[in-house]
Amino acid sequence: MPNDDFYTPTDIDALRMENELLAFEVRFLKAQLAESERLKEQLAETQRSLEETEGHLVLLLSHTANSPFRWFFRLRSSFRTLERKYLNTGG
Amino acid sequence: MANTSTHASTGGHPVIYVGRFVNEVADAALSNACSVLNERDVVPRLVTVLNRATVVIFLDPFSFPFDAMADEHWIIPMVVVLPSGSEVESLATTFGSVLFERLGFFDYIVTSDYSLWEKLRLKYGWAEGQHIPVLSDDLNEITATVCAVLEVESTSPHAPKTVGINRGPCFGKALHSVQVAALKPRFAAAREKGDSKGPLDVLNVGTGGGRWALSFDLGKTHFVGLDVRQDLARTARVNFPDRHFDSLDSDLLFPYNSESFDLVLSVAAMYHVSAPGKRTLLSEMWRVARPGGRLLFLEDFVFTRQLGKQGVYLISITEFVDLILNATAGQVVLEYVESLRYPGEDLHTGGLISLLKLGVPRTY
Numbered sequence: 001m002p003n004d005d006f007y008t009p010t011d012i013d014a015l016r017m018e019n020e021l022l023a024f025e026v027r028f029l030k031a032q033l034a035e036s037e038r039l040k041e042q043l044a045e046t047q048r049s050l051e052e053t054e055g056h057l058v059l060l061l062s063h064t065a066n067s068p069f070r071w072f073f074r075l076r077s078s079f080r081t082l083e084r085k086y087l088n089t090g091g
Numbered sequence: 092m093a094n095t096s097t098h099a100s101t102g103g104h105p106v107i108y109v110g111r112f113v114n115e116v117a118d119a120a121l122s123n124a125c126s127v128l129n130e131r132d133v134v135p136r137l138v139t140v141l142n143r144a145t146v147v148i149f150l151d152p153f154s155f156p157f158d159a160m161a162d163e164h165w166i167i168p169m170v171v172v173l174p175s176g177s178e179v180e181s182l183a184t185t186f187g188s189v190l191f192e193r194l195g196f197f198d199y200i201v202t203s204d205y206s207l208w209e210k211l212r213l214k215y216g217w218a219e220g221q222h223i224p225v226l227s228d229d230l231n232e233i234t235a236t237v238c239a240v241l242e243v244e245s246t247s248p249h250a251p252k253t254v255g256i257n258r259g260p261c262f263g264k265a266l267h268s269v270q271v272a273a274l275k276p277r278f279a280a281a282r283e284k285g286d287s288k289g290p291l292d293v294l295n296v297g298t299g300g301g302r303w304a305l306s307f308d309l310g311k312t313h314f315v316g317l318d319v320r321q322d323l324a325r326t327a328r329v330n331f332p333d334r335h336f337d338s339l340d341s342d343l344l345f346p347y348n349s350e351s352f353d354l355v356l357s358v359a360a361m362y363h364v365s366a367p368g369k370r371t372l373l374s375e376m377w378r379v380a381r382p383g384g385r386l387l388f389l390e391d392f393v394f395t396r397q398l399g400k401q402g403v404y405l406i407s408i409t410e411f412v413d414l415i416l417n418a419t420a421g422q423v424v425l426e427y428v429e430s431l432r433y434p435g436e437d438l439h440t441g442g443l444i445s446l447l448k449l450g451v452p453r454t455y
Contacts, residue, residue, distance in 0.1 A: 017393040018438045020407045021430050025442075028428035 058086045065089070103143040103261070105241070107234065108133065110151025116230050130154050145261040146170065148237055150230055157189040166265045166434075168197045170237050174228055175204040179211060191215050196302040197264035199223050199240070201233055216305060218330035265434040267302065270358060270389055273431055273443050278306055280445075281354040281385050294345075294352040296376060297360020301327030304334045315352075317345065319363075343371045350381045350452060358389045362403040366414070369404070373418035382450035386415075386423065389431075393440040408442050415446065422449045 061082055064073055073079045083089045106126045109116050113129040126140050134156065141147070141164045148170040149155055171190065173182065183191065192215065194200075201223040202208050208222050223240050225233050282291055291312045295303050298316030300323060307314050316336040318324045324338040337346060343364070355376045361369055376386055392408040406414070415423065423446040431441030 011394070013394050014438055017405075017407045018440070020409055021392050021439055021442050024408045024412070025428050025430045028425065 054086070057082075061086050103145040105146045105148065105238075106140055106144040107148045108150060108152075108155055109230075110149075110154040112151050112230055116150065116234060134159065141167065146241060148172070148234070150234065152186065152190070157186075165193055166268050168199075168261055168264045169194065170199040170201060170223070170241070172201040172230075172233055172237075173204075173207065175202060175207070177202075177204070177207060179207065179214065182207075182211070183214065194221075195264070195267070196221065196300070196305055197267060199237070201225055201237060203227060216309075218301065218305070219332070220300060220326065220330045262434065269431055269433055270441070271306065273429055273441075274306070274356075274358075274387070274389060277385070277387055277427065277443070277445050278354075281387075282311070291354060292352040292381075293354045293356065294347070294376075294379060296355065296357040296372065297363070298327055298336060299323050301330045301334065301336060303356065303358065304331045309333060315347075319343070343368055343375065345375045345379055347379045349378050350384075351379050353381055353384045354387060355380045355384070356387045359391060361388065361390045361411070362405045365404045366406070369406075369411075369414055370418050373415055377419040377423070377448060380448045382448050382452050384448050385426070386446040386448065388442075388444045388446075390442060390444075391440050392442045393438055395436065395438065395440055408444075411442075412444070415444075419448075423447060424449060 064070065064079075065083055065087060067073075074083075104124050104126055106128060107116075108128045110130045110133075126144070128136060128140060130151070133154075137156070137159055138161070141160065144164075144167050146168045150172050152171050152173070171186075171194070191211070194215070194217065196218055199221050200208060200211065200217070203225045205224065208224075211217070212219065212222070223237060225236050281293075290310075291307070293307055293312055293314045295301075295314070295316045298304075298318045301316050304314050304316065304327075314334045316324070316327050316334065317339050318327070318336070319339040319341075321338040324336045327334075327336040339345070357372075357376070361372070364372060380386055388411075390411070391405060392411065394405050412425075425444070426447050427443070427445035429443040430439040431443065432439045433441060
């Protein structure tokens with residue numbers, strides 16, 4: 001600091017260019033932050049959509065598992081796997 | 092925003108460590124402007140003396156306590172004198188991890204034994220320009236030779252190790268260490284991509300003495316340096332005989348095919364070129380980069396007194412980015428931005444910009 005306690009810029013151009021450089025970095029970091037926020041929201045949206053789909057699958061499976069043709073479906077190992085996974089049945 | 096210690100860049104003086112040879116080095120060989128350390132007073136005075144050192148000359152490295160040096164002291168350029176007749180294996184055992192592995196482009200090895208130097212150079216990947224040849228093991232003669240080399244290095248504006256504007260080897264090494272810290276993760280990102288398809292092809296525009304060749308493993312990288320100054324391209328070839336260096340004609344058109352490189356790098360080179368020249372360089376850099384490859388710029392974007400004196404063509408970062416978008420027709424994606432403050436400077440002057448080239452390769 002000069003003796004008079006007032007800051008006097010000695011090279012206004014240098015300060016302007018440094019300001020521009022730092023402002024550009026801040027703009028980039030903000031854009032990066034916005035992008036990561038957007039990705040986070042996208043992930044949350046995907047998760048919501050998957051949970052909804054899983055709900056539909058559970059509903060469909062439980063209808064099928066309780067239908068008169070359940071013995072027919074249970075002949076298939078893939079159906080039994082889905083039952084174990086989504087309906088928590090011991091079979 | 093990167094920053095680093097500034098102790099070595101401010102006013103200081105060379106330090107000569109005479110070690111056990113305090114009686115063998117005549118006062119006449121030691122300049123008044125030097126600090127002299129011997130084996131007895133090295134430990135109590137080490138930190139105080141190194142804090143103001145611009146360069147350290149080790150006339151007796153065998154008795155120096157390298158382990159006692161703090162991390163910030165390693166940005167001081169070092170000159171290590173090795174006696175002739177030493178065995179490479181024995182030197183590697185004594186100095187390998189404590190000294191040799193920490194020496195870089197801005198440090199020197201002094202020896203009269205060229206075969207010893209050559210073996211060490213190959214083992215530690217040093218540049219030929221780091222060798223100061225001497226005719227005998229006479230310490231007075233060695234001191235005089237080293238001082239003469241350092242004098243040229245710090246005063247000549249065209250010294251091979253000059254980084255941007257020459258402010259001496261101490262500033263050069265400190266600045267280089269800041270640049271290496273900023274660029275290392277960018278090089279690693281480029282390597283990750285390169286590993287999947289053979290060696291990474293790297294082009295360094297404005298290569299100078301070729302200092303960035305040291306940052307790339309020879310076995311995994313095909314490094315090419317390019318400079319408009321023929322004398323620097325020649326120096327770089329001497330420094331790194333196993334790398335490829337070309338000189339650039341005044342039309343600034345690169346002698347390479349399109350889409351030849353995974354990484355095209357420019358460090359403190361653009362401000363030597365006028366605006367139309369910059370446009371040509373940017374356009375050429377984009378042309379020779381492969382789609383998906385990177386363009387990396389570490390340039391000065393702030394007009395400081397040191398730069399102002401040389402009449403250089405400095406532009407601000409926004410003007411530079413506009414120029415890139417114009418020269419590449421917007422076919423790039425901004426991947427990374429970082430501002431850097433160099434040792435001893437009040438302002439952030441350096442800017443690191445990494446861009447990805449868009450497009451589909453013309454050939455597969």
